Amino acid sequence: MSKQGVPQGFRLGGCFCGIKESKKNDLALIVSDTPAVAVGTYTENLIKAAPVLLDQARTPSRSIRGVVLNSGNANACTGTQGDQDAATMCRLAEEAFGAKPESFLVLSTGIIGEFLPMPVIEQGIQALSSQLGESEEHLQQAAQAMMTTDTFPKIDQRSFALSNAAVNLMGLCKGAAMIGPKMATMLAVFVTDAALDQAEAHAMLKRCVDRSFNCVSVEGHMSTNDTVLLLANGKACPEPIAPLDYELFEEQLLAGCQRLAKSIAEDGEGTTHVVTIEVAGLKSEEDAQQIAKTIANSALVKTAIHGADPNWGRIISAAGYAEIPFDPMQVTLHVQGHLLYQAGQPVAFDAEEVSEAIRNQKEVTLRLKFSEGDAATTFWTTDLTAEYVRLNADYHT
């Protein structure tokens, strides 16, 4: 991945406005000089936070000017007051930039069930609006303002040539292996100076999110606020990108999504391993994903990996209760490249050698092959550690 600048026509910044007790950055603005195509994918949780409901109502759109974002408070389970506060955050940003009504989107993450401290947010938006830019420093400040329990800002930048223009794509993301005391929200914003059709952009984003952010699970707890946005202002393109270029763009978007998604698993405080689960040989990608997700969410599998235990039984039996039909006699399992199981039975293997191969690596790969078809998926998770439990149990509402 090349380290490039902020896509053309976008400015951004972040600051501490007064939400977080830690006094770390808690407010960000990402603004396009001109109206952008904007599409989003949102949590499927029935309990949706106010900003999710607002963004869902405003996207897809061809006239979004920017995103206002806060951390430290998720504005979730806050009733009509919360809806009003989300709309007010957007209105304040719209006014600060002379943008049309309803042309901003909003993202919030942090504790739930508490009202936003609107006075400090109002002051913050006004102050920050005059300090935006496109430098590396501005980018870092904005990315830091998304963080809750994240230990590092998560940024992906890429530049690539389409048939009629060189374009830039940048993604910012937060999410830290859901170990935090707050709700385990994942937020991501992608901005690009490519000119994208609204419907194509929406379809692309959904496909990419399905193969990236929807393939990361730490404990399977879907949040009230999960959101991925894509804004495209077309600044780098004199004309809409050619139909053939969509494939190339989607490849880059998927790579960006996957890199950021994996960084969520990598940022697991209290975890000791990132686990990549490769599942192949199913009738559909959905089937493969269901099996991978079931393995990823098994506490017995996750504790075994933490203990560097090549416990094929826990992995195979988790696959067995995923409710996806397969021939149990035709499954093979490799852990760190070692074949552990095939033809309905474990094979003879050097348990100490495989255990060492798990213990000594931060990255662990489980590879399962079935015989039902040609579909495959890749899924990321973490191990389950006593430290995870301590971090999550020691928090008090």
Next chain:
Amino acid sequence: MSKQGVPQGFRLGGCFCGIKESKKNDLALIVSDTPAVAVGTYTENLIKAAPVLLDQARTPSRSIRGVVLNSGNANACTGTQGDQDAATMCRLAEEAFGAKPESFLVLSTGIIGEFLPMPVIEQGIQALSSQLGESEEHLQQAAQAMMTTDTFPKIDQRSFALSNAAVNLMGLCKGAAMIGPKMATMLAVFVTDAALDQAEAHAMLKRCVDRSFNCVSVEGHMSTNDTVLLLANGKACPEPIAPLDYELFEEQLLAGCQRLAKSIAEDGEGTTHVVTIEVAGLKSEEDAQQIAKTIANSALVKTAIHGADPNWGRIISAAGYAEIPFDPMQVTLHVQGHLLYQAGQPVAFDAEEVSEAIRNQKEVTLRLKFSEGDAATTFWTTDLTAEYVRLNADYHT
């Protein structure tokens, strides 16, 4: 629950035959003097252990004489050799009691992927077959022979009057909150001297298991060996029980199943709380169960309870991703009798008081009320502790 004797016409016993390194009991026999109606419910895991496949093929039946059971080895993922060993265990028991071929059932629990040590099992069956009885001592020996990581034997006994006879029902069960290093198997055997119709018995057992053993989850890992058997030899009844008596019998069977199911959650080494999740107001019992199970399997909910944190947000949002439609504005949540959430928002409550009410009680009750219908369910789980992780991570295959 009254403490009664072993149902008439049944004898049982348990011993150490040589499977377990701990030298604790690892072999049991439960035998009926006369052929019994036998029905079973089995794991839905696609990876089924050899004894499960054998019992599934032999039930429902009207001519089962008994059950041979071992712990310390699950005879799972053992291929055709495992199938032969399961059949051999039954044949040895059949020969020892002069019973017809294929008149015994078999249960195994313990480590998976290893072949049974058949010579010691053969000697054990022969020795144990002459030592059966119906005393409390025999009962305890048999129940102990089912245990793996269980810390206490799990027995339920009840006697009750039907319209034409007084009958006895007894259940033995193993399962210890799935904290153990071995596969988390749940096994239960019920025996009764009531005379039951095979089809009625099968339908009753399925309904009762759905409302008891299927409502216990520690980490949601369904084992390769889970089995519940019911044997009815009719010794206490001169005639088949009257149609009207089935309702009464089912009530008692359900109570026995629920008591044993809850004892599984209570026996969680490394856990500090048993959690009862009451969900009401859904369109169907399945919907209620799905919501309860999703909450029960949330690591964020379970760690919060361990930390005595009245974290309504984790509970409500877990309900929200259960994929069951409900009106989020019409949900109420009580924790330990305290109202924490209603009308889409948390209510004002004394967090320290609720926290104390969790911390000071072994039993924690979460009560969720929805507004979709009249169906309800009760579900049991445990909290998630660092000790659980330690116990599960420190084991090596």
